[in-house]
Amino acid sequence: xxxxxxxxxxxxxxxxxxxxxxxxxxxxxxxxxxxxxxxxxxxxxxxxxxxxxxxxxxxxxxxxxxxxxxxxxxxxxxxxxxxxxxxxxxxxxxxxxxxxxxxxxxxxxxxxxxxxxxxxxxxxxxxxxxxxxxxxxxxxxxxxxxxxxxxxxxxxxxxxxxxxxxxxxxxxxxxxxxxxxxxxxxxxxxxxxxxxxxxxxxxxxxxxxxxxxxxxxxxxxxxxxxxxxxxxxxxxxxxxxxxxxxxxxxxxxxxxxxxxxxxxxxxxxxxxxxxxxxxxxxxxxxxxxxxxxxxxxxxxxxxxxxxxxxxxxxxxxxxxxxxxxxxxxxxxxxxxxxxxxxxxxxxxxxxxxxxxxxxxxxxxxxxxxxxxxxxxxxxxxxxxxxxxxxxxxxxxxxxxxxxxxxxxxxxxxxxxxxxxxxxxxxxxxxxxxxxxxxxxxxxxxxxxxxxxxxxxxxxxxxxx
Numbered sequence: 001x002x003x004x005x006x007x008x009x010x011x012x013x014x015x016x017x018x019x020x021x022x023x024x025x026x027x028x029x030x031x032x033x034x035x036x037x038x039x040x041x042x043x044x045x046x047x048x049x050x051x052x053x054x055x056x057x058x059x060x061x062x063x064x065x066x067x068x069x070x071x072x073x074x075x076x077x078x079x080x081x082x083x084x085x086x087x088x089x090x091x092x093x094x095x096x097x098x099x100x101x102x103x104x105x106x107x108x109x110x111x112x113x114x115x116x117x118x119x120x121x122x123x124x125x126x127x128x129x130x131x132x133x134x135x136x137x138x139x140x141x142x143x144x145x146x147x148x149x150x151x152x153x154x155x156x157x158x159x160x161x162x163x164x165x166x167x168x169x170x171x172x173x174x175x176x177x178x179x180x181x182x183x184x185x186x187x188x189x190x191x192x193x194x195x196x197x198x199x200x201x202x203x204x205x206x207x208x209x210x211x212x213x214x215x216x217x218x219x220x221x222x223x224x225x226x227x228x229x230x231x232x233x234x235x236x237x238x239x240x241x242x243x244x245x246x247x248x249x250x251x252x253x254x255x256x257x258x259x260x261x262x263x264x265x266x267x268x269x270x271x272x273x274x275x276x277x278x279x280x281x282x283x284x285x286x287x288x289x290x291x292x293x294x295x296x297x298x299x300x301x302x303x304x305x306x307x308x309x310x311x312x313x314x315x316x317x318x319x320x321x322x323x324x325x326x327x328x329x330x331x332x333x334x335x336x337x338x339x340x341x342x343x344x345x346x347x348x349x350x351x352x353x354x355x356x357x358x359x360x361x362x363x364x365x366x367x368x369x370x371x372x373x374x375x376x377x378x379x380x381x382x383x384x385x386x387x388x389x390x391x392x393x394x395x396x397x398x399x400x401x402x403x404x405x406x407x408x409x410x411x412x413x414x415x416x417x418x419x420x421x422x423x424x425x426x427x428x429x430x431x432x433x434x435x436x437x438x439x440x441x442x443x444x445x446x447x448x449x450x451x452x453x454x455x456x457x458x459x460x461x462x463x464x
Contacts, residue, residue: 042133042198042199042200042202042203043091043092043200043206045133046129046130046133046203047088047092047129049084051129051132051133052084052125054129055126055128055129055132056076056077056080056125058128058132058233059073059076059121059124059125059128060073060077064118064124065104065118066102066118066120066121067101067118067119067120067121067123067124068100068101068102068120068216069120071121071122072121073121075121076121076122079122080122080125087122091126094202096206097209097213098119098120098123098126098209098210098213099122099213100213100214100216100221101117101119101216101229101231101232102118102119103115103116103117103215103216103217104116104117104118104231114230115183115229116229117215117229117230117231117232118231119210119213119229119231119232123210123213124232127210127232127233127234128233128234130206130207130234131233131234131237134198134237135151135237137197138240138241138244139151141197141244142240142244142247143244143247143248143251143257143259145161145251145256145257145258145259146244146247146259146260147161147259147260148236148239148240148259148260148261148263149236149237149239149240149261150240155260155312155313155314155368156368156371156464158258158311158312159311159312159314159316159371160325162258162265162303162311162316163323163324163325165256165258165267166267166303166316167322167323169269170256170268170269171269171302171303171304172267172268172269172271172273172274172300172301172302173265173266173267173268173274173301173302173303173309173311174265174266174267174268174278174281174298174299175264175265175297175298175299175300175301175309175310175311176264176265176281176282176285176293176298177293177297177298178262178264178291178293178294179291179292179293180292181239181261181291182227182229182230182239182262183226183227183229184226184227184290184291185226185227185239185242185291186226186290186291187212187225187226189242189290190211190228190238190241190242191204191208191211193241193242193245194207194241207234207238210232210234211224211227211228212224215229236261239261239262240261242289243259243262245288245289246259246264246281246284246285246289247259249284249288250266250284255267255268255277258311260312263311263312264281265311266281267303271300274300277300278299278300282295282298304316304317304318310328310330313327313328313330313331313368313369314326314328314371314372315328315329317373324373325371325372325373326372326373327372327374327377332377335365335381336381338361339358339361339362339381339385339388342357342358343385343388343389343392344388345391345395345427351389351392352448352449354392355389355449355450355451356449358385358451359449359451362451362453362456363451366453366456366457366460370457370460370461370464371464372461373461375454375457375458375461378454378457379454381453382452382454386442386445386450387428387431387432389450390431390436390437390440390445391428391431394430394431394436395427400421403417404418406439407421407439410438410439410440410444411438412435412438413435416434416435416438417435420433420435
């Protein structure tokens with residue numbers, strides 16, 4: 001890997017001569033001559049050794065695949081140690097050109113694909129270093145209703161905010177769906193927005209180079225005239241900067257606006273008001289920000305609509321006790337389907353690894369959805385999962401002798417153990433019998449590594 005790196009030129013030196021960057025190089029030269037009037041030492045702060053090292057550690061923690069140069073995260077460390085000074089010198093001189101991102105397509109749960117752009121590890125590190133210095137500048141400027149890709153904010157906070165507004169009478173929602181948001185961000189608009197608060201033009205030009213770095217597909221580099229590819233460390237921040245204009249525009253109009261990345265909900269107190277909001281918000285997004293609104297998926301709906309209101313996998317419900325957060329039906333179905341897959345008799349060839357996989361998945365799911373009220377539903381799913389695990393264990397005890405011996409070892413009476421061991425009934429029926437439940441108790445399964453969903457849910461939900 002080291003030989004390939006050296007032969008291709010240090011730090012993408014050759015790519016800096018790309019024709020498309022001729023104008024950018026000229027602008028850099030002018031900028032460097034006038035750098036005394038720039039924002040004091042922002043680029044220097046980005047390239048400061050401690051900031052850069054922290055950026056690399058963050059990139060390493062996030063893991064991720066190599067970019068177009070094939071360099072892994074592990075290979076990047078000795079490379080940076082050797083070439084960091086040269087890298088910073090080239091950036092200061094305006095001669096550093098990012099590599100194109102590597103195109104990766106990820107299937108979406110509801111069909112289609114999500115296109116990701118994977119930068120090289122060197123570029124991811126530099127993007128992260130830029131992000132670390134820009135976040136303190138932009139955090140005070142972001143609207144309170146923005147929850148995506150921000151420190152100490154998450155999807156749970158977003159749905160709780162929707163719930164808070166619903167309790168104030170804002171029971172109609174405008175759900176806006178942006179088509180290929182990250183891929184359609186207008187570069188000119190974004191650069192002008194950056195210049196409002198990033199006064200060091202060197203940093204703006206460096207970000208511009210990342211936006212224009214291109215995408216490699218099937219060995220061919222395609223120029224990028226718009227968009228900020230998902231997969232880059234800088235893209236989430238840029239996406240928030242771009243839509244922050246929308247957030248403040250509607251807050252100025254007195255409209256509650258809740259946004260998580262490109263998932264947007266505007267709230268109103270009547271259906272007519274929500275219909276007007278749908279029209280005006282669509283017009284603003286398309287005319288002012290040059291984005292495309294998916295009109296088939298964007299709609300007005302009651303926040304209590306059982307099927308039609310879905311925000312970040314959540315929904316809202318209403319009963320005598322008031323308004324509560326619940327898991328949307330589609331999210332529930334995906335959860336149950338995944339548990340069924342993980343607990344299938346075909347996959348549970350070895351029970352302990354299977355229980356660990358279930359635990360990892362269920363724990364992550366509950367950490368996200370644990371805010372929702374779902375005690376009875378969770379108890380039902382938990383009971384069904386217990387039964388499926390008992391079936392997997394019963395299938396592994398293939399022989400009559402094995403079944404009888406294990407049941408007796410678990411304290412089952414002789415006659416019942418013998419009857420169950422010789423049963424010709426199917427797995428589902430047999431594992432429903434008293435003797436199986438007597439032997440494979442919840443406590444015994446939990447001690448073997450079973451993740452009790454009901455108990456875990458209660459421990460998570462109590463915090464809300």
